[in-house]
Amino acid sequence: MAGLNVSIAFFFLVVAVCQVLRQLSKRLLSPGAYGCLAREFLRMLVEIGPWGGGFGPDVVLTLLFLLFSIHGASFDGASANPTISLQEFLLLESSLAATATKLLAQGAGMGMGWAVTKIYWSWELTQFHLIQNLIAPECSSTIRTALHHAAFVEGSCSFLFHLVLLKLRQSHPVYRVPALAATVTFLSYTAGPYTGAFLNPALATATTFHCSGSSFWDYIRVYWLGPLTGMLTALLLFQGNIPRLFQKNLLYRHKSKYKVPKAKVVAHVEGDEPQRKGKGEKSNSKGPCRPSPGSRFLVPPINHPAHSFPASG
Secondary structure (H helix, E strand, C coil), rough: CCHHHHHHHHHHHHHHHHHHHHHHEEEEECCHHHHHHHHHHHHHHHCCCCCCCCCCHHHHHHHHHHHHHHHHHHHHCCCCCCHHHHHHHHHHCCCHHHHHCCCCCCCHHHHHHHHHHHHHHCCCCHHHHHHHHHHHHHHHHHCCHHHHHHHHHHHHHHHHHHHHHHHHCCCCHHHHHHHHHHHHHHHHHHHHHHHHCCCCHHHHHHHHHHCCCCCHHHHHHHHHHHHHHHHHHHHHHCCCCCCCCCCHHHHHHCCCCCCCCCCCCCCEEEECCCCCCCCCCCCCCECEEECCCCCCCCCCCCCCHHHHHCCCC
């Protein structure tokens, strides 16, 4: 219980320090510099700071839900995830320069967060931290299944996460934040035994790329190419296109909400006379008000007085 209290205290300490730094950054930096650099850097500190608690699955999943809930409530527009930043770029919500700056800030925050975590472990406040310091140089790969299966697992998790994110983008934070936190918690519980279910290439790079058991390119395929493929697939399925690359909708057709009634077109020849039909066809246009072709009486046009009937007598 003491170890859990220490980890929770460290978690809230990291969040509090990052919030203070965020307020200072807002005052000292320009809006563009703060938006692209500071908040992404600080979000990565929060993301990586509490990593590695050494508890059971129930406690870890509860802390993970709490982490993402607080992250979603206080993120101030930062994503702390390269796939989300690239998704915003493909949706024309962010420029190339801003996206590149965010990715650099996420890389810097990732390195700083991992450094802070190792310093925290070096204090050996709990027995787990002592063990972690001893085995840190000999850490093993988090890929515990075949390489193609691991890439599929990370890609599928990224696909589901981004699909939920796209669906809830415009929703109120009261609904969006717990829904995303629950999605990440569920995916971590389901895919954790196979790949760790990082769902974040930057987080995976900081925590597992230096471990033995898999090559650098194996990590790239699983933790970078897998999530990027899942994000692109979710975006294409949700939007029907990728706005940054092409505007044409490949999957869906936009139908009008209003139905336009089809007008019946009737061809007329010489006033009210129907169009002559083909040879051998009988006309059904005879009626009580229309004389037969052999009639001796002709009905003169009403609108032409020159053709009026002669006076009687």
